[in-house]
Amino acid sequence: xxxxxxxxxxxxxxxxxxxxxxxxxxxxxxxxxxxxxxxxxxxxxxxxxxxxxxxxxxxxxxxxxxxxxxxxxxxxxxxxxxxxxxxxxxxxxxxxxxxxxxxxxxxxxxxxxxxxxxxxxxxxxxxxxxxxxxxxxxxxxxxxxxxxxxxxxxxxxxxxxxxxxxxxxxxxxxxxxxxxxxxxxxxxxxxxxxxxxxxxxxxxxxxxxxxxxxxxxxxxxxxxxxxxxxxxxxxxxxxxxxxxxxxxxxxxxxxxxxxxxxxxxxxxxxxxxxxxxxxxxxxxxxxxxxxxxxxxxxxxxxxxxxxxxxxxxxxxxxxxxxxxxxxxxxxxxxxxxxxxxxxxxxxxxxxxxxxxxxxxxxxxxxxxxxxxxxxxxxxxxxxxxxxxxxxxxxxxxxxxxxxxxxxxxxxxxxxxxxxxxxxxxxxxxxxxxxxxxxxxxxxxxxxxxxxxxxxxxxxxxxxxxxxxxxxxxxxxxxxxxxxxxxxxxxxxxxxxxxxxxxxxxxxxxxxxxxxxxxxxxxxxxxxxxxxxxxxxxxxxxxxxxxxxxxxxxxxxxxxxxxxxxxxxxxxxxxxxxxxxxxxxxxxxxxxxxxxxxxxxxxxxxxxxxxxxxxxxxxxxxxxxxxxxxxxxxxxxxxxxxxxxxxxxxxxxxxxxxxxxxxxxxxxxxxxxxxxxxxxxxxxxxxxxxxxxxxxxxxxxxxxxxxxxxxxxxxxxxxxxxxxxxxxxxxxxxxxxxxxxxxxx
Numbered sequence: 001x002x003x004x005x006x007x008x009x010x011x012x013x014x015x016x017x018x019x020x021x022x023x024x025x026x027x028x029x030x031x032x033x034x035x036x037x038x039x040x041x042x043x044x045x046x047x048x049x050x051x052x053x054x055x056x057x058x059x060x061x062x063x064x065x066x067x068x069x070x071x072x073x074x075x076x077x078x079x080x081x082x083x084x085x086x087x088x089x090x091x092x093x094x095x096x097x098x099x100x101x102x103x104x105x106x107x108x109x110x111x112x113x114x115x116x117x118x119x120x121x122x123x124x125x126x127x128x129x130x131x132x133x134x135x136x137x138x139x140x141x142x143x144x145x146x147x148x149x150x151x152x153x154x155x156x157x158x159x160x161x162x163x164x165x166x167x168x169x170x171x172x173x174x175x176x177x178x179x180x181x182x183x184x185x186x187x188x189x190x191x192x193x194x195x196x197x198x199x200x201x202x203x204x205x206x207x208x209x210x211x212x213x214x215x216x217x218x219x220x221x222x223x224x225x226x227x228x229x230x231x232x233x234x235x236x237x238x239x240x241x242x243x244x245x246x247x248x249x250x251x252x253x254x255x256x257x258x259x260x261x262x263x264x265x266x267x268x269x270x271x272x273x274x275x276x277x278x279x280x281x282x283x284x285x286x287x288x289x290x291x292x293x294x295x296x297x298x299x300x301x302x303x304x305x306x307x308x309x310x311x312x313x314x315x316x317x318x319x320x321x322x323x324x325x326x327x328x329x330x331x332x333x334x335x336x337x338x339x340x341x342x343x344x345x346x347x348x349x350x351x352x353x354x355x356x357x358x359x360x361x362x363x364x365x366x367x368x369x370x371x372x373x374x375x376x377x378x379x380x381x382x383x384x385x386x387x388x389x390x391x392x393x394x395x396x397x398x399x400x401x402x403x404x405x406x407x408x409x410x411x412x413x414x415x416x417x418x419x420x421x422x423x424x425x426x427x428x429x430x431x432x433x434x435x436x437x438x439x440x441x442x443x444x445x446x447x448x449x450x451x452x453x454x455x456x457x458x459x460x461x462x463x464x465x466x467x468x469x470x471x472x473x474x475x476x477x478x479x480x481x482x483x484x485x486x487x488x489x490x491x492x493x494x495x496x497x498x499x500x501x502x503x504x505x506x507x508x509x510x511x512x513x514x515x516x517x518x519x520x521x522x523x524x525x526x527x528x529x530x531x532x533x534x535x536x537x538x539x540x541x542x543x544x545x546x547x548x549x550x551x552x553x554x555x556x557x558x559x560x561x562x563x564x565x566x567x568x569x570x571x572x573x574x575x576x577x578x579x580x581x582x583x584x585x586x587x588x589x590x591x592x593x594x595x596x597x598x599x600x601x602x603x604x605x606x607x608x609x610x611x612x613x614x615x616x617x618x619x620x621x622x623x624x625x626x627x628x629x630x631x632x633x634x635x636x637x638x639x640x641x642x643x644x645x646x647x648x649x650x651x652x653x654x655x656x657x658x659x660x661x662x663x664x665x666x667x668x669x670x671x672x673x674x675x676x677x678x679x680x681x682x683x684x685x686x687x688x689x690x691x692x693x694x695x696x697x698x699x700x701x702x703x704x705x706x707x708x709x710x711x712x713x714x715x716x717x718x719x720x721x722x723x724x725x726x727x728x729x730x731x732x733x734x735x736x737x738x739x740x741x742x743x744x
Contacts, residue, residue, distance in 0.1 A: 017029075019054055023054040024055055025050065025054050027097055027104075028047075028050035028061060032047060035064045039150070041124075042124060042141060043064075045062075045141075046141060061094070062140045062141065063094060063139070065091075065139065067142050067144060069090045070088065070113070070115070070153075071087065074086050084114060085117070086113070086114060087113055087115055087153075088110050088111065088112055088113070089113045089139070090109065112156040115151040115152070115153055117147075117151050118152070124150060135162070137154060138152060156168055160196060161197070166202065167193045167195060169245070170192035170195070174189060179284065183265075185205075188282060199236065200278065203280070203281045205281060206232075206283040208285060210232055211229065211231070211283065212229045213228060214226050215227050215313075222260055223257060224258045225256065225258070226256040226292075227253060227254070227312070228253070228255075229254075230251065230252050230253075233247040234248055236248045249381065253309065253313045253384070254294050258285070259290060259293065265282065265291065265293070276303060278298070279296075282294065305379075307339075307340050310379045315330060318346045320423065320432075329345065332344045333345070341419065344423060345421065347373075349425055352369040353369065353370050353372065355367050360399070365398075365399040366397065366399070368395070368454055369394070369396075370392050370394055371394075371395045371421075372391065372392060373391065374389050374390035374392070375390050375421050395435050396435070396438050397424070398433060398436070400434065414436055420434060438454075443479070447478045448479065451527070452477070452484060453474070456471060459487045461564065461573070466564060469564075470563070470564060473552075474486070481517060485552075485563045487564060488562065490565050490566055490568045492512060493511065493512055494513065496538070497510070501540075505541060507540070509538070510535070511536070512535075513532065515532040516529060535579040538565065538574040539555070539577070547573065555575060559577040561577040564576065592712070593671075641670065641671065641697075641701050642670040642671040642672060643672060643673070644723070646675060646725070649725075651725045653693075653724060673697070678696065680696050682695065691724075692724050697720075697721045699717065700715050701714060701715060
């Protein structure tokens with residue numbers, strides 16, 4: 001408003017506008033009849049400013065502001081002759097002309113303004129207005145309805161900063177609080193009025209009921225120190241929308257330092273405390289009536305709220321019921337400034353479950369357990385509590401004879417290979433116990449041996465020696481899971497079939513429902529298994545002494561051993577291992593054939609049921625020819641599939657491909673083919689005693705093993721084959737088969 005006075009002087013020459021457009025002055029003049037201050041002199045001053053405002057787009061004129069359009073009027077400062085007030089203005093200031101509604105548009109509704117009271121209207125001169133305008137935006141004038149004093153209405157900006165700074169916001173709220181002591185009120189206000197840009201320079205009055213969990217820490221009778229939680233947290237910045245202070249760190253921990261009297265609170269005293277701390281404000285104990293300085297809860301060593309502070313605030317929330325142990329735990333917590341792993345905690349025994357004895361002597365027994373809460377990770381400022389990880393984690397408990405055993409040296413000894421979490425107490429024996437991680441001392445992490453050890457109580461063979469043997473293999477399988485055996489309940493085996501036996505041990509084949517262990521599942525805390533319903537071999541043992549490491553290694557040379565089981569009927573123990581071929585070292589065709597020996601029968605080596613042949617036709621043959629000569633003869637140019645038996649004549653017959661030569665040598669096994677799997681059997685020829693037939697075979701020949709369905713895949717269904725009749729089955733010998741193999 002530098003040109004404010006100049007414009008008014010120019011206007012004195014003429015009150016008539018000579019603009020050749022509709023300017024603000026003309027609009028104001030049209031509305032002169034709509035308002036009055038009740039004082040001709042004041043009206044003329046306001047009208048003169050309005051008639052000087054010729055701008056088309058903006059307005060700098062003053063206006064008459066009815067006193068009832070102001071609210072929350074509060075005394076701020078000033079003498080009897082020129083008091084200053086703050087207020088809120090409902091309408092806000094004139095911005096520009098609204099052509100559509102033929103009225104003024106306004107901005108800043110419910111804005112804060114300052115009112116400067118005048119003794120009489122003659123005080124309102126152009127010079128007086130211009131003096132205020134040097135620092136402020138003047139909006140208009142009003143009149144106190146009670147005192148009848150006229151008042152200049154201008155913006156609420158700080159004269160020093162030239163904008164609404166922190167001091168303005170604090171000043172607006174002076175009437176919303178009091179300490180009950182004028183000296184303290186003035187002291188707090190002085191800090192707020194000096195905090196123009198730096199909010200941390202201001203103190204505030206903190207009502208005592210906004211503090212909770214107030215706990216004595218230290219100090220003499222004259223200057224006791226307490227810790228407390230502060231519900232509101234500290235002021236951080238002004239919220240213009242809600243016209244209130246924004247706050248940080250709700251439920252923050254603070255320190256309270258008691259004072260004997262209010263005169264102790266001086267700027268020098270505050271600065272002395274402030275050297276290492278952030279001071280938030282002042283409060284008053286409602287019982288003792290002592291005033292207390294409220295400052296942050298920073299660590300003197302770290303100069304911030306470190307772990308030691310958070311632990312200290314919670315000392316009253318736990319106890320071991322033993323002073324020595326309490327002090328020991330607290331000492332570790334107070335030294336864990338930046339490294340949370342250095343701190344121990346008191347772990348209530350009721351937060352542990354699945355507690356199982358592992359090992360140890362009477363004086364230092366070891367147990368495994370699961371810990372509901374898990375270990376402390378970091379401080380949660382929002383919830384003012386510790387965040388935790390590893391809920392329901394496995395831990396190890398080491399029992400102690402007495403609390404004097406718990407020394408820093410003892411803890412460091414355990415800590416060398418482990419992470420120690422805290423101390424607990426057995427509710428029955430009253431023995432204290434150190435709680436630490438469940439890692440393997442050799443591997444320095446949770447390896448296979450740890451997972452096996454957790455499950456020792458979940459199984460038993462019924463024999464201590466076997467249990468110990470199996471456990472010893474598991475405890476040595478740190479990284480290689482294949483080194484470990486397991487106890488396999490006999491009820492998990494099915495399709496158990498006798499295979500063979502020696503003088504000392506019988507051998508069976510079977511299927512294992514669960515399959516073999518492959519890796520640990522941390523989420524489900526159990527073993528994952530592969531190969532459900534896998535085929536296995538069971539080797540029966542006469543007595544327990546047979547199960548030695550040498551015996552196991554002997555089998556392991558050519559097989560993967562899964563574990564040990566016990567026949568529910570004979571009570572014999574049995575080693576369970578894979579069904580690999582000892583020659584091939586994997587499940588070859590011979591293994592797949594062997595699994596199916598019980599599914600067919602014949603007096604021949606390989607039997608093809610006659611019913612699986614059809615279209616059987618006689619070709620040729622001689623009654624006197626030996627069988628092996630016949631086989632040699634047909635083996636050279638043909639592929640032999642197997643042997644069958646004519647259901648009527650009871651003669652055995654060789655089955656071969658009749659329409660083409662089979663050149664592949666990949667498959668040399670015969671099978672028993674049921675006679676009812678043949679149809680359209682046609683006689684072809686006869687040479688001597690050998691009759692030859694032509695037929696169609698429903699199933700076709702074996703091609704390869706189907707692992708998914710655990711059966712043979714076949715090719716050429718309903719293929720033509722030849723049947724050569726044999727005199728008797730006695731001629732089918734190993735020499736006879738070797739001769740066929742040689743010919744093929």
